[in-house]
Amino acid sequence: MNRIAQGLTLVLLGAAALTSTVPTDLYLNWVKPGFGPFLIAAGVVMVLLGVLVIVAELRGGDQALDQEDVVPSGAAAAGDDGPARSELDHAAAEYAGHTGDGHGHDHERAPGVAWLLLLPVLAVFVVAPPALGSYTVESTGGSSGPPPRDENGSSRFTDNLSEAAPGEVVELDVQQFVMRAWVDEERELADREVELTGFAVPTEDGEGWYLARLQMACCAADAVVNKVLITDHPAPEADTWWKVRGTWVEPEGELYDASEHEIDTSSVEAVTDPPDPYE
Amino acid sequence: MSERTTPERGSAPDPATSLGDTIAGGWDDRGDELPPADWGRSSSSRRTGTVWLFALFITAMAVAHAWLTDDLTGQAFLAWATIFTAISFQALPFLVFGVALSAALVAFVPTSAYQRFIPSRPGRAVPVAGVSGALLPGCECASVPIAGSLIKRGVAPAAALTFLLAAPSINPIVMIATAVAFAGQPEMILARFAASLLASVVIGWVWVRFGRADWLRLPSRTHAPNASKWEVFRESMVHDMMHAGGYLVVGALAAATLNVMVPREWLMAVAEAPVISVLVLALLAILLSICSEADAFVAVSLTDFSPTAKLAFMVIGPIVDLKLIAMQAGVFGWRFVARFVPICLVVGLLSTFLIGGILL
Incomplete structure (x- = not known):
């Protein structure tokens, strides 16, 4: 050269x-x-x-x-x-x-x-590679959501759920929602209306669909999948973006054993692609 | 003629280059370099050939951009391309500034400065280099060229190699990232620092004892004796960019391929076995080649694995990975890599088991 x-x-x-x-x-x-x-x-x-x-x-x-x-x-x-x-x-x-x-x-x-x-x-x-999307979510398969980081109580949650007034719609990252649903033993998420934004991913068995978002620490190579199951709304086309309002479906038994986190939707609205596809 | 037109181009490069500008720029280049002032000499005809080649390349890209881009819809291919581009562009700024820093070391810092700061006895220089790795922020892409220039400035190779390993493992940014990822687990942060520093210093000492000078190939540079410091700076920067950069792309290609091809389920299947899980995460760290500033976030997401296995992921990743191996081969040669990488792997793993056993 x-x-x-x-x-x-x-x-x-x-x-x-x-x-x-x-x-x-x-x-x-x-x-x-x-x-x-x-x-x-x-x-x-x-x-x-x-x-x-x-x-x-x-x-x-x-x-x-x-x-x-x-x-x-x-x-x-x-x-x-x-x-x-x-x-x-x-x-x-x-x-x-x-x-x-x-x-x-x-x-x-x-x-x-x-x-x-x-x-x-x-x-x-x-x-001009696009952002990672439903393909990555599907191929990463079973494991859903980030892990509990530690067991210090709810003070470690960085979302704005605790500060929000009761009855107010709380906007959460999909990652924050999954974190709450998975490790918040106080179940603060219960009966609160939240708003999540993500893209649609079909489920493997065709029942319901996931609202998913990828969480990135540094670059797309380390992207981690977070997804929330929706069963009460017809599945939209994969990779389309949606803003979903609804409440968390509390699992029976231990939170930690839940393999999927579900949301009861009250409204599902299409959004144009957000400028930053990752959380 | 070309002498008169080119400085203008040099003084006003358009930073806001778009695709259109790039294409236009390519055509300008060609226009500028065509004047047949010294036509017919082999070097200049070769240069002209190169310029034509690039003009062709840029034209082909423009055509492909117009006709092909929308047809590229293979999901797996696009995911692969995204991860490849992500790794390349994530590392690029670190590479550029690492290369600039190492070029500055070569051009502006006199050799005597190193002799003053770093002990001349290699055995004592190694720990000094290890600890100074904790001071300089930068990832592994930056530290390879820096280590190369340290050796060229007369620093004992073992000390420079220790710095090469310690700088990406325990620098302030990495430690902060680890603290954020493992919030509430100070023992993990301490374990990472201790295990990485220990591994770097021990590898340095092993190199002092057994290393041979002729395993290291450093390109000798024949700068014109009267070259100005800025010329030396420019030359060593281009040189390092071309060597380390090319291999960075090789590493990014390999890491992106593995990232897309290896299903995560395979990993989860082995998470329970105590020693195997540590080895698997060490292997994963090598294959994924994640930047050391990000690896803590990935490690924390591997919940099924034991703390020692996560520690292995964070200790091995910054000292041995595909991207790093390729870059080391570019700067130091394959003879060096074939010896250095196994040492790093063995010492890194031993250090992980030791520190993990004590602290975790």
């Missing part, structure tokens, strides 16, 4: 990072919203660096390049040219080993693997 190719790859990669953050919200499909500024900064740095490399190459890289053209890349093993090394690289030379694996002159050339940096560019501009 020669210098121009390296520079252009960097520019394209930077452009992909910037395209998915500045003019569009594509990046929300993959990472947390707070990550946007970092992606923008990284994109700017890469575009600048790429442009600098190209400029430097066009201005004065001739001699270095010509020299390199003489040495076939496979024969770089012969390049154990100790005296040519600068003082600065003394330490490097000591550990270099210089096994001649095809890029002895990597000051100028990059290994072939660097071409793979164009894959994320292709992904952004051609595939």
Whole structure:
């Protein structure tokens, strides 16, 4: 990979990072919203660096390049040219080993693997991957919801259920709902009307459907599924977004043994895709 | 001619690049580099070829964007593409700033500064490096190039490797993330810190004792002796971006594939067995290659597993995973990886069992 190719790859990669953050919200499909500024900064740095490399190459890289053209890349093993090394690289030379694996002159050339940096560019501009949805929920199967984090009592719930006035409709994340339904031994959720937003996922046995939302800690690779079962409303098309109001169906017996959390709906409303598909 | 036009492009790159701008930019590039001032010399014709290649690539992307994007509806493929893109873009800023920091170390910090701060005896330098890993925020994508440049500046390789392992494992951001995920379980936070630091330092000492210099391949750079510091900075940044970045993509490809292909039920089936469950979560950490800043949240979600198994997930993940292996191979070579990774795995697991046995 020669210098121009390296520079252009960097520019394209930077452009992909910037395209998915500045003019569009594509990046929300993959990472947390707070990550946007970092992606923008990284994109700017890469575009600048790429442009600098190209400029430097066009201005004065001739001699270095010509020299390199003489040495076939496979024969770089012969390049154990100790005296040519600068003082600065003394330490490097000591550990270099210089096994001649095809890029002895990597000051100028990059290994072939660097071409793979164009894959994320292709992904952004051609595939434009959507947020994870019903496919992921279905294929993760049985396990539903996040775990109890500890047993400290209800003070650990970060939702606004406790503060809300009785009778008020409480807006909860699907994750908060599932957490409450699973571990809140005081059952504060009982008889409270809540509002949840998520996408529709068909159930395996075709009875009812799930309102699901993916919870993301860092990026889509660590997304955790949260889902709530709805049986009293006809199943909508998979991956359509809905705002559901209703009350929790209290399970019989121990909360912890409940494998699914159900909600009795009072209203089901279609919503356009929320800007951030994850919680 | 090209000398006169290119600086303008350099001084005003448009940060708000859209697809249209990218395409237009590609065509501009081509326009600029066509002037046949030194036409006919092999290097410049090769350059022109490269520019044409990229112009073709960009055009193909534009065509594919217009004709193909809406037809890509395979659910599994899209989930895979999402996870691949997510891992790549999640790591990209860390990579860029890690590379910038390591380039700054190479270009602006004189060698003598390291000799002052880090003991010259490797045996004593290792713990110093381990503890200093707790100070610098950054994930594993950043620490690989930094460790490379530390070695180049004359820091003992064992100490630099300890830093490489400790920095992503116990830096402040990771510890805060762990504390958030395991709220109310301070012993888990302490166990993570202790087990990771112990593993990093022990691996460093093992390397002091048994490591051989020629296992490490560091690219020697022949900077022109009169190169300015900024040129050195630019060169080492591009170099590290190209090496570590390419392998980061390899790791992201592997991790996304496994993430989509391996069903979670397989994992749950082995959660009960005491020792096996620890090994399974260690293996999972290697395969998933989750950034160390996020792995605590994943670990806490694996409820069926024992605390020691979760600890293994958090100790092994930052020191051995697919993405990291690929990046280490890019910076240090496969000869190094073939020796270093097994040491890390064994010492990391022993440390997990020891600390897990004491604290959890």
